[in-house]
Amino acid sequence: MTHPIVQIYEIQTPEEARKMIALGVDHIGSVVPSQKDRHDPVLQETVATVRKMGAVSSLIPLYNDTDAVLETLDEYRPHIVHFCDHLNSGRERSIEEALALQEAVRRRFPDIRIMRSIPIGRPGMADDQAVLVLAARLEPMSDLFLTDTVLSGTTGSGDTEQPVNGFVGITGLTCDWDVAAKLVTWSRIPVILAGGISPENVAAGVLQVGPFGVDSCTCTNAVDDTGRPIRFKKDPQRVEKLIAETCRAGDKG
Numbered sequence: 001m002t003h004p005i006v007q008i009y010e011i012q013t014p015e016e017a018r019k020m021i022a023l024g025v026d027h028i029g030s031v032v033p034s035q036k037d038r039h040d041p042v043l044q045e046t047v048a049t050v051r052k053m054g055a056v057s058s059l060i061p062l063y064n065d066t067d068a069v070l071e072t073l074d075e076y077r078p079h080i081v082h083f084c085d086h087l088n089s090g091r092e093r094s095i096e097e098a099l100a101l102q103e104a105v106r107r108r109f110p111d112i113r114i115m116r117s118i119p120i121g122r123p124g125m126a127d128d129q130a131v132l133v134l135a136a137r138l139e140p141m142s143d144l145f146l147t148d149t150v151l152s153g154t155t156g157s158g159d160t161e162q163p164v165n166g167f168v169g170i171t172g173l174t175c176d177w178d179v180a181a182k183l184v185t186w187s188r189i190p191v192i193l194a195g196g197i198s199p200e201n202v203a204a205g206v207l208q209v210g211p212f213g214v215d216s217c218t219c220t221n222a223v224d225d226t227g228r229p230i231r232f233k234k235d236p237q238r239v240e241k242l243i244a245e246t247c248r249a250g251d252k253g
């Protein structure tokens, strides 16, 4: 039986990558946290380990300077580069810049697939037309979409409201799945459902949205003594449960 692929972020060490792949994770997501710290040998080894083990690596550079991004891709050689800077259909210039960067990546690295996060508001806060307009602009220069939750507004207007300023992601909150489902129906490229995906809700998300894959970060991270997710540290048991629930839903749907 085929089931949606499972992508897990934030895997920052070879040991954790091995553990995740052994559990059955298909796409291993890693994050280069800043342009300044982009030459990270441990992270480079993590991406290389994923390739060696036959899984798919996805890499987020948390910066968008073209030269720095191209240099990063040359050093890391991931299967997928994932862009998640905060765009919306009302900010034309940011979209043009994003497309120019994606075009530069495609020209220089035709073998690296481009994943683009599509920001979708919380349930009842999302504007489906704005989401589809933005997706239509980005689709010709993208290979995969990832829905992700943007805080406040329709497709989100305030950068400062996002957990990482200027980027969409790691909210631990679901987006409007009706709008995500419309994107899946409309899109000609595969769509991965992200934003607050957990072992508890992934089956419902798969059945409602019908995505190509699911992505989880915050709700599969380890937690501290107060129950707060720890960035860059996974909880293997929760990842295992998420995979099982994804397969269960995939078999039903």
Ligand SMILES: O=C(O)c1ccccc1NCC(=O)[C@H](O)[C@H](O)COP(=O)(O)O
Residues within 6 Å of the ligand: 008, 009, 010, 029, 031, 060, 062, 084, 148, 164, 167, 168, 169, 170, 171, 172, 173, 194, 195, 196, 197, 215, 216, 217, 218, 219
């Ligand atoms: O992980 C990061 O540091 C990060 C920072 C800013 C944007 C995205 C980031 N990470 C990865 C992802 O794209 C997540 O998998 C995604 O945001 C999922 O959301 P959630 O499961 O709610 O954390």
